[in-house]
Amino acid sequence: MTKTANEHSMQSSHDVSSPDVGKLRPLVVDIDGTLVRSDFFYECLLQCVKHKLWTIPALIFWVLRGKAHLKARLYEHGGEYVSPDFLPYRPEVRRFIEEAAQAERPIILASGSDARFVDSVAKHLELEGPHFGSSGGVNLTSSRKAERLVRSFPDGFDYIGNSSADIAVWKAAGVRYGAGVSGGLERRVISKGMTLERLTPPERMLKPMIKALRLHQWAKNLLIFTIFAITYPAYGLGPLLETGIGFVLLGMVASGTYVINDLLDIEADRRHATKRDRALASGELAVPVALALALSLVAIAHVAAYFIAPLFCLVIAGYCALTLSYSFILKRFAIVDVFCLASLFSLRVIAGGAIIAVAPSPWLLSFMFFFFLSLALAKRVVELNRKRDTVPPAQWGETLAGRGYSVNDRDFVISGGVATAALSLNVFFIYSLLSNITLFSSPWFAMLAGVVLAFWLLRMWYLAVRGDMHDDPIYFAVKDWLSVVLGVILLVLVIV
Known part of the structure; x- marks a missing residue:
């Protein structure tokens, strides 16, 4: 039998502090997929791909030495890029363990991730421990995790998990909690004669x-x-x-x-x-x-x-x-x-x-290139505006994360963007008025289309420079009523 998230939320304060549970019975919490919605193994793997591509061939040799060794090497090469401060913690689980801590219950983290990562999460959450993770060639999951917890807490423990690997731990636990548990896993747990209290709704x-x-x-x-x-x-x-x-x-x-x-x-x-x-x-x-x-x-x-x-x-x-x-x-x-x-x-x-x-036509491609080059530069100005407004002037020389620009480059980016906008308009007028294209039925319509385009480009840059644009220019234009009206006018000039 399982309890819904609403049912649990109404009685969670009772669950964490009642005499039946015991104030001193440890609450053991899994990390990957449970406390945190992501998986540290894949997080490190992604960072290795991004920052240290040379480690990918080495994965073959690390795998051959076992999962614990693989996790240790991934932590050493990719873990530095994954900060516990910004992980996607489940608010329901954090709330639950905070209530348990207030009831003076020990909060223990136990994860299959590398033990050093477990310690960093515990430090971030200010949990005393002891805490458990994979180390010394032991991949701490499933039955190995259950055995370690039974040895460490002979008087019993409660456990929050999320995956099929946690079934062995739930069997050894007193009260079993689930976070991020799928419907299929929930039915599987029930079929084994266990009850599971949900802290979160099904994924x-x-x-x-x-x-x-x-x-x-x-x-x-x-x-x-x-x-x-x-x-x-x-x-x-x-x-x-x-x-x-x-x-x-x-x-x-x-x-x-x-x-x-x-x-x-x-x-x-x-x-x-x-x-x-x-x-x-x-x-x-x-x-x-x-x-x-x-x-x-x-x-x-x-x-x-x-x-x-x-x-x-x-x-x-x-x-x-x-x-x-x-x-x-x-x-x-x-x-x-x-x-x-x-x-x-x-x-x-x-x-x-x-x-x-x-x-x-080369003329068409030239117009497209310079037109969208201008909008790409406008997008960078929006990003630089955001940083300028959120950091002190002393940090304006630092480049944006993953980019090659700093706030000090803003004037240059604006100049380049306005110049390429003008260049695209120049190409448009020459292309539409002097070539043999059939997009417009009259050169007058082509001229009017160029005027509408010039107004839109100048307005976009006006908004970007003033800091009144907060999105990608294309996305902004889709939501901006005046941009939509101007787009309709351009379409009419093409159709008539």
Whole structure:
């Protein structure tokens, strides 16, 4: 029989301090997936991939020496990048152990993670111990953890766990608590004749998975329809379906690479004011699930793209490669990072041309590149504004986490952004007024479109410089009513 989170919350104060439980009976708490929503093993592995790629081949030799040795080496090479201060602790579990501590019950951490990590978490939470973790070649999970706890606490203990590896420990415990327990595991525990009191509701994976895909960012992929829109009178509606399918496939690749980027930035995101709420940083989505999701999306999209047009498959492969290069290293270099972002927008246009076998004009690609280069620089200004407003002037010379810019570079970034905005407008006017394109039915409409575009760009930069823009410029524009109105006006000028 299990108790719901609401039922438990109504009686938790009684549970932690009643004579039946005993004030001195230790409350033993697992860490990975229980106290913390993430798993330290995967956290260290991610940091090794990001900061010490040379350790990946060494994993083979570490695995051969056992799980405890593997965890120890991962801690030594990746643990320094994972701070206990920013881990996604479960508030329900923290509240419960705080109540138990107030009732003068010993709080003990026992985890399969490396013992040094366990000690760092205990220090952060100000728990006296003793605490237990993997060390000396012993991987402290399942029956080994149960045996250690039984030896250490012969008068009994209560236990909070979350996974099938905790079943052996629950068998040896007095009162059994679950946090982050799946419905299937709950039924399995019940089938073994044990009761389990839930501290948290059942985990739901679908919502965090959708959240991690950042579907709102698919709006950027509408650029894939650019070539179709320009060539529509000549080619008709025939290529529309193929381009629409291409839009979905490009979105799948983009979502997959966003998930990989979030995996690599998981620690930095937790220190960020808004990014800490992302599915991975908050621990809502498990690292193995996220990795499987990302690889599946990218692989399926590439296979499907090949059957639409081999050249389209090649373009999205290039898009994927550039995105991953950006995520791994290129975003750390000033100027190089924004050139990558502008190139990714240009590749979206090229992808649309590859589907219908129409090469984009160099003028069009030039406009796209400089236009989105300006917006990428605006995004950096927004980030620099946030740091300028949150740190003292003495720290303005420090670069942004994972970036190559400091607050002192703000004036340079603004100058570059405004200059590239002007350059994109120059290209637009020359391209739309002097070339033979059929996007506008009249040069007057082309001129008006350029005026609307100029107003929008100047307004975006005005807001960015003043500090009134707090999001990615594209995301901001989608939510900004005036930007939407101007976008409708541009669309009308194209249609009429």
